[in-house]
Amino acid sequence: MSHISVLLHETVDALLGGRNTGIYVDGTFGRGGHTRLLLSKLDEHSRVYAFDKDPQALAVAAQLEQEDPRFTIIHASFADIKTALNQRGVETVDGVMADLGVSSPQLDQAERGFSFMKDGPLDMRMDNSQGLTAAQWLVEVDEEHLANIIFQYGEERYSRRIAKAIKAAGYIESTSQLAEIVKVAHPKWEKNKHAATRTFQAIRIEINKELEDVHAFLPEALDMLHNGGRLAVISFHSLEDRIIKQFIQKESTLAEDDGWGLPQKPKETRRLKKIDRVRASEEEVKQNPRSRSAWLRVAERINFKGE
């Protein structure tokens, strides 16, 4: 089962910014589409480190490790980028990318439990070797917290009714059972959207700590970049894109005030320069509808004093 990489050339070209050598990080290996293109553009002295939480992605990456001595896969969250790379003797890097969210194989395999379109066990873990499944978590969580999660991460207006119906149902074994419960509880379905789309998104984000990981990842990735090093991140929904946008905004803006209200020359605190934001072309959206919602944001490290 394959994964069609989104904004493939745009991301790799932006990450390299014209260079062909250095140490690069792909925070989300998936099936290795971006990593492979990156390796093909780098010289023999370069290194690429990739992360993934998913044991199936790791199996594919392990094969690439055998084929290419410049490549190393790490089974960890990209939120741990600094610790994981420091442990391997890497202190600074020339570029970091991430292509957030789930891969097509994760969505397509019923047994991973991500999709309301396919009946499978209600799992939803990217790393299915540890942690609570969605089914287990739904038993443990209280109704109010569940409603908040569905509201915040699913941006679902009817979160309270849905949370109530889920908690009333007891142990929910399968994706189709959950989809049906949400469908019955949902008073108003949106056009072209399954009634459970938002609820599934919310539970998936919670189970995998997706937003917390992005929050932790961005400052660590930035800390590791040399001057001129690029950060390139693809996101697929507004909650993630907002975190990335605000982070780049904050790091690329001069602090106005020193906190004491005194007129002073602002201290140089900027660590990033905005480079680009890119959407998929019409052609790409036609070929791969998943790319429709993708946003690539690119920024470059400045004012690194460690060299």
Ligand SMILES: C[S@@+](CC[C@H](N)C(=O)[O-])C[C@H]1O[C@@H](n2cnc3c(N)ncnc32)[C@H](O)[C@@H]1O
């Ligand atoms: C959209 S896919 C990446 C596809 C990849 N760029 C390609 O071209 O094949 C996202 C991948 O990132 C992984 N992932 C998501 N969040 C992660 C995290 N916090 N840490 C490590 N891997 C993560 C998922 O398991 C999935 O395999």
